[in-house]
Amino acid sequence: MAEVLVIGAGVAGLSAAVHAGRAGHEAVIFEAKERWGGLLDHFHLDGFRFDNAVHFAFSNNDHYEAVLGLTDCITHRPEPYNYEQGRWLKHPVQNNLCPLPVEEKVEAIKGFVERPERGEDSNYGQWLVEQFGRVIAERYPGRYTRKYWTVPAEQLSTDWIGNRLYRPSLEEVLFGAMTGETPSTYYLPEMRYPRRGGYSAFLEPLLEDLDIKTGREVVYIDPAKKYVECRDGSREYYRHLVSSMPLPELAKMIEGVPDAVFEAAETLWATSIALVSLGFNVPQVAGEHLWFYIYDEEILPARAHAPYRKSPANTPEGCSSLQFETYYSRHKPLPCSGEALIEHVIEAAEKMQLASRRDLVVSDFRTLPYGNVAFDRGMIERRDFILDYVKGQGILPVGRFGEWAYLWADQSYLSGKKAETLPFMV
Numbered sequence: 001m002a003e004v005l006v007i008g009a010g011v012a013g014l015s016a017a018v019h020a021g022r023a024g025h026e027a028v029i030f031e032a033k034e035r036w037g038g039l040l041d042h043f044h045l046d047g048f049r050f051d052n053a054v055h056f057a058f059s060n061n062d063h064y065e066a067v068l069g070l071t072d073c074i075t076h077r078p079e080p081y082n083y084e085q086g087r088w089l090k091h092p093v094q095n096n097l098c099p100l101p102v103e104e105k106v107e108a109i110k111g112f113v114e115r116p117e118r119g120e121d122s123n124y125g126q127w128l129v130e131q132f133g134r135v136i137a138e139r140y141p142g143r144y145t146r147k148y149w150t151v152p153a154e155q156l157s158t159d160w161i162g163n164r165l166y167r168p169s170l171e172e173v174l175f176g177a178m179t180g181e182t183p184s185t186y187y188l189p190e191m192r193y194p195r196r197g198g199y200s201a202f203l204e205p206l207l208e209d210l211d212i213k214t215g216r217e218v219v220y221i222d223p224a225k226k227y228v229e230c231r232d233g234s235r236e237y238y239r240h241l242v243s244s245m246p247l248p249e250l251a252k253m254i255e256g257v258p259d260a261v262f263e264a265a266e267t268l269w270a271t272s273i274a275l276v277s278l279g280f281n282v283p284q285v286a287g288e289h290l291w292f293y294i295y296d297e298e299i300l301p302a303r304a305h306a307p308y309r310k311s312p313a314n315t316p317e318g319c320s321s322l323q324f325e326t327y328y329s330r331h332k333p334l335p336c337s338g339e340a341l342i343e344h345v346i347e348a349a350e351k352m353q354l355a356s357r358r359d360l361v362v363s364d365f366r367t368l369p370y371g372n373v374a375f376d377r378g379m380i381e382r383r384d385f386i387l388d389y390v391k392g393q394g395i396l397p398v399g400r401f402g403e404w405a406y407l408w409a410d411q412s413y414l415s416g417k418k419a420e421t422l423p424f425m426v
């Protein structure tokens with residue numbers, strides 16, 4: 001019998017086990033995969049290390065800050081770029097229109113000046129027009145939404161935006177249209193990355209004294225009798241259960257789940273990510289860009305980054321690397337095989353003048369089934385209905401997919417910290 005059983009060994013599950021332990025309760029983690037780390041894990045290919053998509057560390061809370069402080073790291077200034085039809089625009093585009101032809105700048109600024117008043121109950125598409133004007137909204141975030149969120153912006157709510165999209169003044173838009181010398185308006189002043197070991201090196205100090213059982217995928221939960229069953233047929237009784245696995249999957253595996261909860265769980269969806277990772281035997285690719293967004297819809301990836309710029313320890317000496325993220329979902333399936341996507345990305349990298357095929361020494365395709373929780377309209381109510389049911393069964397949901405929210409790593413860590421108070425009934 002486990003005193004505290006935690007499902008999932010991502011940052012939220014690790015945090016839950018650490019904090020339960022600090023509060024004097026013995027915890028064990030069941031992780032489906034053979035490795036801990038979840039989204040913050042990495043993989044190796046012939047001496048190249050790639051994280052699971054672009055990952056930098058930052059924190060808005062002292063608790064995660066204390067964890068980050070234990071590891072030697074490199075500090076980066078966030079200076080992302082945007083690629084569109086052969087041009088590179090600083091980020092965010094709305095106040096960095098300088099590289100565009102004059103006529104296009106005038107159109108964009110005119111649209112900004114004439115943008116409609118903020119409406120009452122706007123969807124994300126309407127919100128974009130109200131913030132940036134129709135020209136900028138449709139040309140940039142509107143197009144990007146179809147690539148990143150896999151649906152038109154009108155289908156999404158505005159609940160997730162927070163400080164993620166910069167809202168410039170007219171002065172800032174004008175300034176950025178006239179000069180490339182604009183100040184950074186990115187929502188973070190700096191980002192950190194371990195000098196060695198990939199992002200997950202930040203989490204290694206948490207592992208001390210943790211009991212992580214890998215290869216244990218939970219497939220069934222009986223909250224009345226207080227046990228879980230794993231895919232390998234094993235059964236584990238618990239006193240308290242914490243779950244960082246995806247909420248819709250969790251809800252559907254609970255014994256006796258009401259039809260209404262099951263049906264609500266069926267409506268929740270997340271984007272998935274197809275990662276194409278490329279290694280090159282030349283010391284530099286991709287200009288100066290640490291990471292960048294791609295607006296052209298004929299290029300499938302929405303975003304890419306240069307792992308070797310996060311830390312030189314991510315590649316063998318004299319080498320460089322790129323990783324591209326293509327998003328798909330139940331609303332927009334991946335249009336081709338992994339092999340075809342690798343080929344497409346290599347061609348795109350050449351077209352964007354980032355790298356040359358002849359320098360390529362490593363290529364890889366893999367998928368992350370859970371990327372970003374989708375905030376389609378009405379999702380919050382349906383999610384909260386499921387969360388209430390799950391908590392009512394004595395299960396504490398934590399983390400990005402457990403709470404079904406758009407959490408950064410520091411927030412996922414904080415979410416796991418809730419396991420320090422037992423019993424964690426609502």
Ligand SMILES: Cc1cc2nc3c(=O)[nH]c(=O)nc-3n(C[C@H](O)[C@H](O)[C@H](O)COP(=O)(O)OP(=O)(O)OC[C@H]3O[C@@H](n4cnc5c(N)ncnc54)[C@H](O)[C@@H]3O)c2cc1C
Pocket residue numbers: 007008009010011012013030031032033036037038039040052053054055056057058216217218219244245246273370371372398399400401402407408409410412
């Ligand atoms: C593309 C992308 C980029 C991001 N970039 C950043 C960034 O730069 N900075 C930042 O702070 N955050 C970033 N994030 C967010 C960050 O990755 C998450 O907040 C964090 O990793 C979530 O951790 P978690 O433990 O909640 O979930 P996960 O990491 O998904 O962990 C859940 C674990 O549960 C396991 N599991 C699932 N089902 C079962 C089961 N049935 N039985 C047992 N185990 C199970 C999974 O295998 C997994 O290991 C990014 C996210 C994405 C998708």
